[in-house]
Amino acid sequence: MNKPHEAAPSLLEIKDLRVEFATRQGVATAINGVNLSLQRGRSLGILGESGSGKSVTARTIMGLLDTPPARVTHGQILLNGEDLLAVNAKRRRSLNGASVAMVFQDALSALNPVHPVGRQIGELYRVHRGYSRAAAKRAAIEMMDRVRIPAAAKRVNDYPHQFSGGMRQRIVIAMALALDPELLIADEPTTALDVTVQAQILELLKEQQSENNMGLILITHDISVVREVTDEVAVMYAGRIIERGPTAELLAHPAHPYTRGLAASIASEELKGQQLPAIPGSPPDLLRLPQGCSFAARCPLADQACTATIPVLQPVALQRDTACFKSEEVLVHA
Amino acid sequence: MLGYTVRRILQMIPVLLGATFIIYALTFLMPGDPISALTGERPLPEATVAQIRQAYHLDDPFIIQYGNYILGVFRGDFGIDFFGRPVLDLILERLPATFALAMTAWVLKLFVGLIIGVYGGLRRGQAGDHFALVFTVLFMGVPGFVIALGAQTYFGVHLGWVDPAGIRAGWPMAFILPALVMALEAAAGLARLTRTSLVDVLRAEYLRTAKAKGLSPKRIIWGHALRNAMIPVVTYLGLSLAGMLGGAVIIEAIFNIPGIGGLMVSSINNKEGTIVVGIATLLVLVYLVFNLLVDLTYGLIDPRVRI
Structure with missing residues (x-):
């Protein structure tokens, strides 16, 4: 009989991660004790607005933070049990692109303008696997086919500016998938695209994730993207995860007032003709985080307990955790 | 094309x-x-x-x-x-000396400027960068003829490493000092341009991508950063070669090099309009040709402007 802690380690396990940024005005806390785990073949959406720490989380996992000004002050990021924050630069490089890969928001600026796309994809095979130039090019064409870029063999020598926005994002995805990574992090992969193209790119990501049994972290501010793609979702606010659980369940019955507010601010058929409900106020200053719950100032349910102590993640339902003193109330009324 | x-x-x-x-x-x-x-x-x-x-x-x-x-x-x-002598012959007779001076200065400038610029760009904010900045400001600020006269007196007269003036020693010895003076003055601008351009490129998203791909710092710099950083620099370099032909006038006078600069000055004094206009026309022509060459080769380095 296997006890849970004897099972194979999770693909990714983030333990109490804290990241600070040194700014002119003082130290800003971008990530304030984040815990996450992701199993192989599962997908996790990280939902949050600008400044919630979702992109910083992604960059910390990839080792792409500029240090300084950023500094990881605490925590572990375990990939198959290996702490990415403790490995040396060489080991880090051998993992990046091969075991963990990333898809960026703006494909045009994520691609080098002076190199043909085939060379940028092929570079991964050359560097990580020692392929010859010709073999790397063949592999790049294969990848371009896989992400369904038409006439890949003809377009392999084209430059990024010669592709449309959607095709460019496919190239970035091809680059990320080239070495069959175990974990793919997509940071707002569709934000810069037209709505119709967005759907195609999400479809592609979803399909590649399940076909290759990959772990996927999808970072977005867009609830509908999370709903479309991911198995689980973690909602971030002011550097903390305030709610997490299975996507459909959590979005249908939020247990945190912030998530409830987000879900309510989506345009829908019932709200036609009415003004969309918005969450009043703005997120707290990361330089001066409040003593209690960081959402208390904007929360309709906040009382003294909320402004005095920070609520921690507590189970509220099966597989669901919420960091709110009022979660039961929210869950019942939502 | x-x-x-x-x-x-x-x-x-x-x-x-x-x-x-x-x-x-x-x-x-x-x-x-x-x-x-x-x-x-x-x-x-x-x-x-x-x-x-x-x-x-x-x-x-x-x-x-x-x-x-x-x-x-x-x-x-x-x-x-x-x-009764054809103006073209007069110019062509003087052109080799000017050309040798300008080319030598240009090549020296290229090396000095690029090395300082790339070094400063990669070590931004560190001691080496500050030193490079002081160096460039110094050579940009002090008038060229002051440096020229100083170098001539010190290396030519005092130390006697090279002839203080004239081209009897031939290329490269006769040209090395005047070319170096021209190069250092011009290298300052090149170094600053290179540094700024490199610093900009180092912030680019595609370098983050390169890092996410697990490339080594060396490969990121040489394979991804430098070529992009060179795009504005190449334009500047091409045009400055033409500019150096014209800029050699003062240096030619100081180091007594029989180039078109000296011819220009004496022609102005003698009111020989045909020669003045001839030289100027030739310089304009050289400038235009270099401009064209820069634009034609630009596509080699930046595919976005390929014709």
Whole structure:
């Protein structure tokens, strides 16, 4: 009989991660004790607005933070049990692109303008696997086919500016998938695209994730993207995860007032003709985080307990955790 | 590509006409009379003066004189000076020295400027970068002739490593000091441009991508950053080579190098308009040709502007 802690380690396990940024005005806390785990073949959406720490989380996992000004002050990021924050630069490089890969928001600026796309994809095979130039090019064409870029063999020598926005994002995805990574992090992969193209790119990501049994972290501010793609979702606010659980369940019955507010601010058929409900106020200053719950100032349910102590993640339902003193109330009324 | 080149060459014609017209007008308006400048204190007989004026079309209206001149230029005839020597021969005789000086200076500048610029860009904010900044500001701030005279006195006279002036020693020894002075002055600008450009590129998203791909720092810098950083630098380098031919005038005078700079100065003093305009026209032409070459080679480094 296997006890849970004897099972194979999770693909990714983030333990109490804290990241600070040194700014002119003082130290800003971008990530304030984040815990996450992701199993192989599962997908996790990280939902949050600008400044919630979702992109910083992604960059910390990839080792792409500029240090300084950023500094990881605490925590572990375990990939198959290996702490990415403790490995040396060489080991880090051998993992990046091969075991963990990333898809960026703006494909045009994520691609080098002076190199043909085939060379940028092929570079991964050359560097990580020692392929010859010709073999790397063949592999790049294969990848371009896989992400369904038409006439890949003809377009392999084209430059990024010669592709449309959607095709460019496919190239970035091809680059990320080239070495069959175990974990793919997509940071707002569709934000810069037209709505119709967005759907195609999400479809592609979803399909590649399940076909290759990959772990996927999808970072977005867009609830509908999370709903479309991911198995689980973690909602971030002011550097903390305030709610997490299975996507459909959590979005249908939020247990945190912030998530409830987000879900309510989506345009829908019932709200036609009415003004969309918005969450009043703005997120707290990361330089001066409040003593209690960081959402208390904007929360309709906040009382003294909320402004005095920070609520921690507590189970509220099966597989669901919420960091709110009022979660039961929210869950019942939502 | 061919169509573009032909179009660009055709575009050079109005530019050349405009530039020569302005220079011609300016020499035409120069105070003093060419013939009295020619003879000095002793006046010539009226008849002789009239004969010379007629031979050189000096009494024709300005626009006719210019028209005659420009028609000649398009046939490769730059006119003759007051001693009957073709202006083109005079210029071509002096051109090699200027060319050797400008090219040597340009190559030196390229090395010094790029090395300092890349070093400063990669070590931004560190001691080496600050040192490079001080170095560049120093050479940008001090007038060129001061550095030239100082270098001439110290290395030429005091230490005697090279001849202080003249080109008897031939290339490269006679050119090394004046070229170095020109190079250091110009390298400052190049270094700053290179540094700024590299610093910009180092912030680019695609370098983050390169890091996410697990590339080594060396590969990121050499494979992804430098070529992008060189895009504005190449334009500058191409145009500055043409600029150096013109900028050699002062240095030529200080180091007594018989180039077109010296010819230009003496021609201005002697009111020999044909030579002045000839040199200026040639420099404009060189500038235009280099400009074209830069634009044509630009696509090699930046595929976004490939024609």
